[in-house]
Structure formats: C-alpha cells, structure tokens
Amino acid sequence: MDTARIQVKAGDGGNGCISFRREKYVPYGGPDGGDGGNGGNVLFVATLGMSTLIDLRHNPRQVAENGGHGIGKRRDGADGADCVVKVPAGTIIRNLDTAEVLADLTEPDETVVVARGGIGGKGNACFKSSIFQAPRVAEKGEPGEEREISLEVKLIADIGLVGYPNAGKSTLLARTSAATPKIAAYPFTTLRPNLGVVRINREQNFVIADIPGLIEGAHKGAGLGHRFLRHIERTKMLIHVIDLSATDGRDPIQDYEQLNLELGHYNELLTKLPQIIALNKIDMPDAEANLERVQKYFGNRKVFPISAVTGEGVNPLMHQAYRSLQYLETRARKEAETAIVFEQELPSEPRARFELAETQDGFVVSGEEPRRAVLMTHMENEQALILLYRKLKKMGVINALERAGAVEGDTIQIDEFEFTYSPRSIQSR
Known part of the structure; x- marks a missing residue:
C-alpha cells in the first residue's frame, strides 16, 4: 500500500484567562490571568524499516492535543502534545486541496510539520498598563491547522x-x-x-x-x-x-x-x-x-x-x-x-503582511496576521474589540484602508468575520 489519503488536525491553542487577584488585605490585587498553552503540531517522520502506508489506511485521521487554558495566579496552560506520524523514507506529502507538495521525505529521520498547532491566547495579566489597570479581556486560543493530505511512497534507489x-x-x-x-x-x-x-x-x-x-x-x-x-x-x-x-x-x-x-x-x-x-x-x-x-x-x-x-x-x-x-x-x-x-545573490523581496481587495460593500483583508488577530478575539467583549483595533493599526491595516479610500460604515471582512469600519474603532456585526 504505497498511497493513502488522510486528514490531519493540529491542536487548538488554549484560551487566555480573565482573573483578578483576590486575597485578604490585598484590596487591589490586579489582573493575574494566565496564558493558554500552544496546540500540538502534526509531524511526519521518515522511518527506516517501514515500506508501506497500511497503518495510515486504518487510521485516516491524525489529531494533535489541544493546549490547556490559562488559569488564575498567572498560571499558564500546558502545551498540547505533538502527533508524530511515522512514514517510510521516500514519502511525498501533498495538500489535496491545492496539489502543493508539502514535503518530500527522502532521508531517514527527516521530519516535517504538516499542520501547525494554534498559539495560546494571552491572559488579562498581559494587557495591564498604567492606563489600563483592570483589563477584563483575554485572547482566545488560535485554532490549529486542519487539512486533507495525500501520501505517496516512491522507492529510494540509485x-x-x-x-x-x-x-x-x-x-x-x-x-x-x-x-x-x-x-x-x-x-x-x-x-x-x-x-x-x-x-x-x-x-x-x-x-x-x-x-x-x-x-x-x-x-x-x-x-x-x-x-x-x-x-x-x-x-x-x-x-x-x-x-x-x-x-x-x-x-x-x-x-x-x-x-x-x-x-x-x-x-x-x-x-x-x-x-x-x-x-x-x-x-x-x-x-x-x-x-x-x-x-x-x-x-x-x-x-x-x-x-x-x-x-x-x-x-x-x-x-x-x-x-x-x-x-x-x-x-x-x-x-x-x-x-x-x-540564490544567495538574488535580492529577496519583502513579503507583504496582508492584502486588500475592494468589494461592492467595502474591503476584504487577507493575510495570516490579520486572520490570527480576528480568530483570537472575543467579539462580544467591547474591550477585546478595542485591542483588535490597536492590533490592526499596528499591522498597518487601518492606515492601508484609509489610503484605499475606506469610509465610515464600509464593511470590512477578515476571514469569516465582518466589521463596520470607523477610522477610530471597529464594531462587530
């Protein structure tokens, strides 16, 4: 059995915690919510002694462990365990949706991450500042990557x-x-x-x-x-x-x-x-x-x-x-x-952090960093929306929207979420 199709799911990041120190004689203890743990990765390892994919035929879904949620007293959640999948040396791994070759494992013990675990969300202790002394906001954990892949074994011979x-x-x-x-x-x-x-x-x-x-x-x-x-x-x-x-x-x-x-x-x-x-x-x-x-x-x-x-x-x-x-x-x-x-002599072009596309109702923002910021935000929390606006401004998204001609009331879409644009704030829909 030298071909197989399987699903891989990396672990989700744990949620950050909203917590405040509560002790006798400490009336203003302040925020002490811990961060969430990172989700586990799905890794493939080329292994000597294996020649078929029969084990994966019987286990077509490989899932890594989720990260633990943060808790009070600044205690962070545990990182999720990686899911390590052994395959024969000579295995080609492709993304079924795009036909992109993710890896070609030709050397024994060669390892590749095919699905990355989500980043753990920050607890409210991370958002404390001199002007934001009691933040009642924390980040959600980032979802782990999930994809369907195909595996194909080709013998390695001279x-x-x-x-x-x-x-x-x-x-x-x-x-x-x-x-x-x-x-x-x-x-x-x-x-x-x-x-x-x-x-x-x-x-x-x-x-x-x-x-x-x-x-x-x-x-x-x-x-x-x-x-x-x-x-x-x-x-x-x-x-x-x-x-x-x-x-x-x-x-x-x-x-x-x-x-x-x-x-x-x-x-x-x-x-x-x-x-x-x-x-x-x-x-x-x-x-x-x-x-x-x-x-x-x-x-x-x-x-x-x-x-x-x-x-x-x-x-x-x-x-x-x-x-x-x-x-x-x-x-x-x-x-x-x-x-x-x-290749070393060729100048490397700077990679754009995000892209804008104009639509009939507004703009679509695509990019890994804006997407991650949205996925890790509690949309029903007003303070979280303020933090999201600050993140997008720091990335340059807000300034780019202004230069592109966005006006108040335009619909801004990032991933599956839509917002009403305002030069000074973001309102979730």
Whole structure:
C-alpha cells in the first residue's frame, strides 16, 4: 500500500484567562490571568524499516492535543502534545486541496510539520498598563491547522532495473545482491518492487530496485506498470534489461523501443535518465543469433551481454553502473552548489503582511496576521474589540484602508468575520 489519503488536525491553542487577584488585605490585587498553552503540531517522520502506508489506511485521521487554558495566579496552560506520524523514507506529502507538495521525505529521520498547532491566547495579566489597570479581556486560543493530505511512497534507489516481464530482472537482482525476490519461468513473477544493495567492495556500494515488468500500455494501467512506474522517478539512472533470447517470439529491439515509449508517456523526464543496456540470457540457444543484430542497432553505444543465471558479464556491468553513479552524483553536487550561490545573490523581496481587495460593500483583508488577530478575539467583549483595533493599526491595516479610500460604515471582512469600519474603532456585526 504505497498511497493513502488522510486528514490531519493540529491542536487548538488554549484560551487566555480573565482573573483578578483576590486575597485578604490585598484590596487591589490586579489582573493575574494566565496564558493558554500552544496546540500540538502534526509531524511526519521518515522511518527506516517501514515500506508501506497500511497503518495510515486504518487510521485516516491524525489529531494533535489541544493546549490547556490559562488559569488564575498567572498560571499558564500546558502545551498540547505533538502527533508524530511515522512514514517510510521516500514519502511525498501533498495538500489535496491545492496539489502543493508539502514535503518530500527522502532521508531517514527527516521530519516535517504538516499542520501547525494554534498559539495560546494571552491572559488579562498581559494587557495591564498604567492606563489600563483592570483589563477584563483575554485572547482566545488560535485554532490549529486542519487539512486533507495525500501520501505517496516512491522507492529510494540509485538504479532501477526495467524491462519486459520475464527479462531476468529479479535474477539479476538476486545475483548481484542479498535480495531474495521470487523467481519463476513465467511473466509477472514480481508483484511488488524489490530493493537490494550491490557491493562493489567494502566501501563502495549502491542500492538497486527491481521494478515489476512493464508492458505496452503500462502508462494507462496495463499489466502492473501503472502502479509501479512512480518508483522509477526516484532513481538516478536505469539498467535496461533486454531478453536477448526473444522469449515468446518477441523481438529484443522492439521491446527496447516500446518500453522507452511507455516511460516517456508516463513522465517525459524518465526518458532523460541515463540507461545502461544489459543484453541478458546470452547463455540461451537463441541469444547468439540476436546478439550481432542488436549490437549493430546500438552502434557505438556500449552494451553489456550478460547471463544473470550464470553470472557471465555481470561484474563488468555492475562496475560500470557504479562508475556512472559516481559521475552523476559529482555533477549533481556541483549543480546544487552553483544553484545555492545563485540564490544567495538574488535580492529577496519583502513579503507583504496582508492584502486588500475592494468589494461592492467595502474591503476584504487577507493575510495570516490579520486572520490570527480576528480568530483570537472575543467579539462580544467591547474591550477585546478595542485591542483588535490597536492590533490592526499596528499591522498597518487601518492606515492601508484609509489610503484605499475606506469610509465610515464600509464593511470590512477578515476571514469569516465582518466589521463596520470607523477610522477610530471597529464594531462587530
């Protein structure tokens, strides 16, 4: 199970407390309401040893703990516990509403926050000042983020083995690594991708993936290819295994061309991956008749006649694969370093804190900071509305409305809340 759809809900922030100190012989104790605790986050962690998303299929809703509410004597609420979700390394996380990729967890123990917990509201003790000595106002906790996400696992391998069913990919994987895939003399023996580690020597090794056999129409779902083509996208290069013995009357050259067409139909980038050509089954009687014709087809391009069963020609193939990987990784590092330097040289544009959009009745204010200020305000509390006005003025929202031509009585909408605008106050509707 390498795909799943789940809902995640971060914890809500706790409410701030309105409280006043009440003690004998202390007639004017003043405000002492504590702050609310922060809500817990929902985190995803790439974990070694996991290969499927079956646990999330049975638990499609992941919820973090809410923050505790503040109480008197300046005691703050407890922060909510995080919800930690373990997923296989190689998991891509997308927001279902926007199709945005939230994270691509390729490294073990790599962690990402997919839903942030709400901030706890401030208690009335925070609003005390020389001119506001008895504030009867506190903030509500900010709601935690909630979203629906999709998960997709793609194997992390350096090299992918591709080829028609029964071309000998599983036999080659078993020959070159300690993997034990199912091997039989009929097509579609491999029903799921298999990984193996190829050791050139003690310190030189790479990971190779046996992708289940692809056939014509695989990009449309024919055979097993549509389910497993995604795993090839992770690889740095491919070893294209061709059945030189022409099993079932197939032509090796046509097999090669058709499989490359399927890769291109699924994702054009797959056709740009470097390929090493392995002409398998040279130990079979019919292979010799095809070898010269196939070598002539590839011209000056280096090909590797091999027998995955006997091991003939396999070592040169694996050594070439390792050398090619080293070259590709070195080139990728240089390109990444160049890109980092280029990004550092580009001037960064200041990000706007909010945006205004004029409507028929007034204006719509969008932005994370104004939205948070509104969500954390008790609308039925007059003092809270005064504080909200001060926050919006400090953010520059009030001045921006004046410059945009807002007049008294206009409707101002922030998130789901609407207000009647006045240059000196805000009145909730």
